[in-house]
Amino acid sequence: MRELLYRLKDRYHFGTPTFQRDDLCFVTVKRSELRAILTELRDVEGFTHLTLLTAVDWIEEQQFQLTYMINNREANLTLALRVMLDREDATGDTIHDLWPTAATYQRELREMFGINFPGSPRVDEEFILEGWTDLPPYRRDFDTLAYSQQTYHDRPGRETHDPKTHMQKVLYADYPKGAK
Amino acid sequence: MSLRDVLSPFTAWKHVINDPVTIKDPFSREASDRYRGFHQNDMDKCIGCGSCEEICQNAAIDMVPVEGQNAGPGDSGLRPMIDYGRCCWCALCVDVCMTGSLTMSNEYTWVDSDPDAFRFVPGVDAKSWDLEPKGYQREDERRLTGTVRAPMGETCPEDRIGNFDEIVDGFTAEQAIIEADRCVECGLCVATCPAHMDIPDYISKVRDGDYEGGLQLLYETNPFSQACGRICTHKCETTCAAMHEGDAIAIRWLKRSITDSVPRERYFDLIQKPDVPETGQSVAIIGAGPAGLTTAYDLARKGHQVVVFEALDKPGGMMRYGIPEYRLPYHVLDHEISVIESMGVEIRCNMRVGQEISMDQLKTAYDAVVLSIGLHQGRSTRVPGSEKAEAAIDLLRRITAGEEVPVPEQVAVIGGGNVAMDIARSMARLQKIKHGKVGVTVTALEELDRFLADKEEIEEALEEGCDIFPARGPQEILVDGDTVTGLRTWKVDAIFDAEGRFAPKYDEDDEMVHPAGMVVEAIGQMADISLLGAELTEQLEWNRGRIMIDADGQTSEPWLWAAGDAVSGPDVIHAVADGHRVAVSISRMLTAKREALQ
Ligand SMILES: Cc1cc2nc3c(=O)[nH]c(=O)nc-3n(C[C@H](O)[C@H](O)[C@H](O)COP(=O)(O)OP(=O)(O)OC[C@H]3O[C@@H](n4cnc5c(N)ncnc54)[C@H](O)[C@@H]3O)c2cc1C
Ligand code: SF4
Ligand code: SF4
Numbered sequence: 001m002r003e004l005l006y007r008l009k010d011r012y013h014f015g016t017p018t019f020q021r022d023d024l025c026f027v028t029v030k031r032s033e034l035r036a037i038l039t040e041l042r043d044v045e046g047f048t049h050l051t052l053l054t055a056v057d058w059i060e061e062q063q064f065q066l067t068y069m070i071n072n073r074e075a076n077l078t079l080a081l082r083v084m085l086d087r088e089d090a091t092g093d094t095i096h097d098l099w100p101t102a103a104t105y106q107r108e109l110r111e112m113f114g115i116n117f118p119g120s121p122r123v124d125e126e127f128i129l130e131g132w133t134d135l136p137p138y139r140r141d142f143d144t145l146a147y148s149q150q151t152y153h154d155r156p157g158r159e160t161h162d163p164k165t166h167m168q169k170v171l172y173a174d175y176p177k178g179a180k
Numbered sequence: 181m182s183l184r185d186v187l188s189p190f191t192a193w194k195h196v197i198n199d200p201v202t203i204k205d206p207f208s209r210e211a212s213d214r215y216r217g218f219h220q221n222d223m224d225k226c227i228g229c230g231s232c233e234e235i236c237q238n239a240a241i242d243m244v245p246v247e248g249q250n251a252g253p254g255d256s257g258l259r260p261m262i263d264y265g266r267c268c269w270c271a272l273c274v275d276v277c278m279t280g281s282l283t284m285s286n287e288y289t290w291v292d293s294d295p296d297a298f299r300f301v302p303g304v305d306a307k308s309w310d311l312e313p314k315g316y317q318r319e320d321e322r323r324l325t326g327t328v329r330a331p332m333g334e335t336c337p338e339d340r341i342g343n344f345d346e347i348v349d350g351f352t353a354e355q356a357i358i359e360a361d362r363c364v365e366c367g368l369c370v371a372t373c374p375a376h377m378d379i380p381d382y383i384s385k386v387r388d389g390d391y392e393g394g395l396q397l398l399y400e401t402n403p404f405s406q407a408c409g410r411i412c413t414h415k416c417e418t419t420c421a422a423m424h425e426g427d428a429i430a431i432r433w434l435k436r437s438i439t440d441s442v443p444r445e446r447y448f449d450l451i452q453k454p455d456v457p458e459t460g461q462s463v464a465i466i467g468a469g470p471a472g473l474t475t476a477y478d479l480a481r482k483g484h485q486v487v488v489f490e491a492l493d494k495p496g497g498m499m500r501y502g503i504p505e506y507r508l509p510y511h512v513l514d515h516e517i518s519v520i521e522s523m524g525v526e527i528r529c530n531m532r533v534g535q536e537i538s539m540d541q542l543k544t545a546y547d548a549v550v551l552s553i554g555l556h557q558g559r560s561t562r563v564p565g566s567e568k569a570e571a572a573i574d575l576l577r578r579i580t581a582g583e584e585v586p587v588p589e590q591v592a593v594i595g596g597g598n599v600a601m602d603i604a605r606s607m608a609r610l611q612k613i614k615h616g617k618v619g620v621t622v623t624a625l626e627e628l629d630r631f632l633a634d635k636e637e638i639e640e641a642l643e644e645g646c647d648i649f650p651a652r653g654p655q656e657i658l659v660d661g662d663t664v665t666g667l668r669t670w671k672v673d674a675i676f677d678a679e680g681r682f683a684p685k686y687d688e689d690d691e692m693v694h695p696a697g698m699v700v701e702a703i704g705q706m707a708d709i710s711l712l713g714a715e716l717t718e719q720l721e722w723n724r725g726r727i728m729i730d731a732d733g734q735t736s737e738p739w740l741w742a743a744g745d746a747v748s749g750p751d752v753i754h755a756v757a758d759g760h761r762v763a764v765s766i767s768r769m770l771t772a773k774r775e776a777l778q
Contacts, residue, residue, distance in 0.1 A: 144237040148266070152238070155263055155299055160242035163230045163256035164367025164380070170251040171371050174731065175757070176764040177401070 001025050001077050004045060012037055015082075026067075028082040031093065037081065038068065038098055046072040047079060050098075053105035055113045059140040062087045064115055068095075085115065094120035112138040207289070215286035216269045216316040219262055221303030223249065225281035228256035229366035229421040232273035232282055235324075240266035241273065246304045254368055254419030264298035271316050276324045278364060278421040284316040285309035327426025330359040332433060337643040342612045344505040347640070348410070351430075353389075356437040360386040362422055363429050369416035374757040377401040379416060379431055386434050392450055394438040399451050402756050403477045404470050406516045407499050409436030411508050413634075413751045444515050453523045456483040461770045464489065464546040466533045466711070469497020470752045471744025472552035473520050473527075474759025475766075480523040482767050487546075488525060491532035493581060497554050498745070499752060501577040502599070504606050510580075534711030543739055547773065548766045551727070551735070551742040552759075555705035555749070561594060565657030565699075568664050569594075572603040572702035579606055587614045588697025592667040594654050595702030596624025597632040603700050604646045605637075618645035621694045623652040625672050625684055652692065653684050657699045666695045707746045732765035733758055741766060 005017055005027065015028030029037055041047040051069040058065060064087050069080040085092055094117040096103040106117040111127040114136035126132070135142040168177075203209050211217060228249070233241040243258040251257035260273070260282070274282050282302070287309035292298065303310070333349035340347050351359065365380035373379065378397050385394030398405035412432050420428035442450070461484050465472040468490035476486045494500060496513045521527060531537060542549045558571025572595065578585050587610045593600050600622055608618040622641065624631060628650040631638055642648060652669035659665065671690035677683040709717065709727075721728040721736040726747055733741045743758035 145239060148238045152266055154239070155265055155296060157296075158242055158263065158299075159244070160233065161244065161256075161258050162367070163228055163243060163258055164370050166243075166245070166258055167251050167256050167368070167371040168376070170257065172376060175376055176760050177376055 001079065004077075008037070008040070023076055024078045024080075026080045026082060028084065031083050031085065034068070034081065034083050035093060035095065035098070038070070038095060041070060041079070042098060046074050047077075049073060050095075050101055050105075051078065053095075053102055053109070055109050055115060055138070057087070057113065057138065057140045058084075059087070064090060064113065066092055066109075066115070090114055091116045091118065094118065094123075096120050112136055114139060210314075211286040211288055213286060213314045214316055215288065215314075216271050216284045217286045217288035218264070218284065218290070218307065218309055219260075219274075219302040220283045220285055220310055220312070220315070221260065221301075222279075222281040222283075223259070223303045225279045225424075226259060226303065227254055227279055227281075227368065227421060227424070228258035229278050229364065229368055230256070230258065230260075231276050231278050231364045231366060231421065232260050234364070234366075235272045235276045236267075237270070237272065238266040238268055240264070240268075244301065246301055248304075251371070253372055254421075256366075256368060259301050259304055261299060261301045265295060274316060275318050275322065276364075277318070278325075278366070279424040280318065283318075285312040286315040287312060323425065325364060325422065325426075326358070326362040327422070329362075329427040329430050330355040332430070337640075337645075340506065341609060341618065341644045344606075344609060346509050347506050348433075350440050351433055351437040353437075353441070356386050356434060356441075357389070359430050360384070360434055362426075363387075364421060366421050368421055369419050369431060372419040373416045374754045375401050375760065376757075377416075377435075382438060383429070383431070383434055386437060391438050391441040392446065395442045395447070396450055398435065398438060401760075402753070403474055403520055404499075404516060404752060404756055405435055406439040406512050407470070407508055408432070408753055408756070409439050410512070411499070411503055412753050447515070447519050448522055451519055451522075454481055456481070458485070459483045459770060459774060461485070461547045461774070462487065462545075463548045463550065463766060463770075464542040465550040465552060466542070467491075467497060467552040467554055467744070467746075468495030468517075468527050468529070469552060469554050469744055469755060470499060471554075471746075471755035471759045471762075472497070472550060473517065473525070474756045475550050475552065475741075475743060475763045476525040476527075476759075477520045477523055478760060478763030479766060480525045482763075484547075484767070484770060486525050488527045489531040489533050489537065489542075490527060490529045492577075493529055495527045495529060498573075501580045502573055502602070504576065504602050505580070506605075506609075507602075532711070534713070539711060539713060539716055547739075547770055549740050550762055550766070551740060551746060552744040552755075553707060553709075553711070554745040555707050557706045557708045558701060559704040559706060561654050561701055561703060563654050563656055565659050565664075566701065568659050569657055569699045569701045572599050572700050573705055575603055575700060576606060579610070585610070586698060587611055588619075589615050589617075590619040590621070590696045591698045591700065592621045592623065592694045592696035593700045593702055594623055594667070595704075596622070596626050596650070597702065597704075598634060598637055599705075600624065600702035601633045601637040601641050603702050605641050605644055607698075607700070608641075608644050608646055620646040621649060621667075621696065622646055623649045623654065623667065623669050623694065625651065625653055625675050627651050649692070649694070653686050655686075655691075658693065664697060664699055666693050667699050668693050705745075731761075733762035734765055738769075 012033050013030045017025050017027040019025050047070040049071040051071045054067050056065040064085040066083045067080050071078045103121045106120040107123050107127050109115045110123050117123050230243045233243050240263045242261045244261045246259045249257045335347050360383045363383045367380045369379045370376050382394045382397045414432040416431050417428040422429050463479050463486050465476050465488045468488045476488050480486045495517050558573050560566050591607045593604045604620045604622050608620045611618050651672040653672045656668040669692050670686035673687050674685040727742050729742050729747050733743050741762045743762045744755040
């Protein structure tokens, strides 16, 4: 795999590869070169299988990371290409023409992260969320707790206790807290 | 339509003769080994920190008091109750659990018509899966919170031994944020802090970079936050939830990082005297240590006139005249006390009560009097020759005052506590400056692992070239004419008798003579109560040689309170807590007095 990357690196811009194992490597590529690299890897290097396509929300950096994991079954090698997208724009390039299964992943990413893939089949149709009107739920600024509290009822009679306040009550109720 | 599409329904028939992949009896089927089923919680390990509740994105967890678990040091006594109507089995609670007590069994099938049956406290409400080893446990190395303390810079032994400069650098802003980030804000430590400082709240101020807000928070509970950020005995860190699976949070250093990050002149803007009317009542405080000055700070902020009488040249008490400069620089203390003075507190130094002014005069001139005189008399071993020994706290005071102290090439210290380390390391510095080399021998009754001194103190003393002789009992201070020549010790076999009373037993055959031109006794201090005079001493109630006080710090005399080392102790933060307590009690009395007059 190292030698493969070595071969490609003159023609494409690669970040520093991370070898998770000898047969599993992650590397960041430029968005503009992604389709060319994928096509070459698929057609020339035997990476015929798209294992998965997923995303990470790097909200602090205002970026989405897409991870394209592809596999060469013959050689038993897995390569994961990372592409960084502007979080504001949140648009990726569809690859459903390279792997038809990608359309399903892209539809899921559209729904869960709000990342658009123009041209991808049925990308705007609901995937598993029905009638969703909130922020895409895998975005890190989506407040899962608030959502679950609004959406699901508590059993009646629930009551919680803050450890600090509880200890104050039990252990040092008489201490004059603060100079106030 | 391809040929394959046409044929495949028929090719499927070939599976008819295979074993079915479905399960005959789906009801008694066991889930896979790492399945995330109903929770288990080890009651001996859980500390009730509530991190599981905090992380749950489904608000499925309540922290509840349970039978058999009591609040105590480092344990809130609460335990997580889970509402399985909300739980989505994500296991975030297991992943975050600070002790590893919380796990999940692989049991998930359970039918009941009562929905409330699905709300219970794992580990308390017995379930059939409580001992099930299969299920989900957090992988060993995986932790959601950092387990390692951010590094702290220190001057190396070679560079620090020839001077009294401060040793610990303090966190950089980056280090402080990394360290603050590890705190889960459970607040278990707050109960342990004698002044119950708002630890998680000020740590979160560090994380947000809001040092000024942090400083204001610190002052709500502790006007000696700068000192405590450096020299506090930091017992809070012994009950930190993070210590169960990593290093306790460096609470003390985070406090220091707030106080160091706010420019000194800003203190006076941020910590202002509240706008309250003057009461016209006045309080006299004897002793300008942390107990007296905290009382003074609180009372002045309530509008009372406060005068502090201090015997020595400068205020600060043992923080100045005991704790060496390399641990607490004087300029830090000066600044800290100037903030207290800015509340209108008047400190009169070189005013020894009992000499310059009497208790009776204070009683007459003031509405209340606070005795916060600390422990300023060294205890003696009373072994032969001990009248020639130096007392550690006298020496430390003279060093602080800039007096000339004798610095022989070889010094022997008796004692294994922090005071012993302080004098040993101070003398080592003076020796290095005067003779270019260190010659300090520390002897103590205890074995090294039972020394009362903090581990770091012992380590640093060793690094600086002090020799430590554990389990050695002093027998005689050897004198030649007027000069001390050494210390004779015997090996200690036992310190206490069968009843636990102090009764050291020695091996007389194992004798050593530690050559020394000075022997220092650092075996404890007591209060100098001569200021009270015979009459008051007689009137007061005593408890084993200490003035008796009630829970508010009031003595048996209605006008006299007592605080700090003289009556409780043993450290600065206890003195601060005492100060708050006494101030509230005095204020209450003064208010009642005012109201009675109206
Ligand atoms: C060497 C040494 C090292 C220590 N290290 C630490 C440490 O690292 N961390 C920690 O938390 N604690 C430490 N301590 C303990 C800590 O200093 C004390 O617990 C704390 O200072 C007690 O406060 P206080 O106000 O009760 O008494 P003090 O600080 O002792 O103050 C009492 C004041 O009263 C004055 N006074 C006494 N008699 C009279 C009188 N008749 N008239 C007027 N004024 C009088 C004294 O001069 C003194 O200024 C150390 C103590 C010593 C001796
Ligand atoms: S498993 Fe997940 S949803 Fe259930 S209690 Fe734990 S954190 Fe909450
Ligand atoms: S996180 Fe762990 S230790 Fe803390 S309360 Fe929950 S189960 Fe107990």
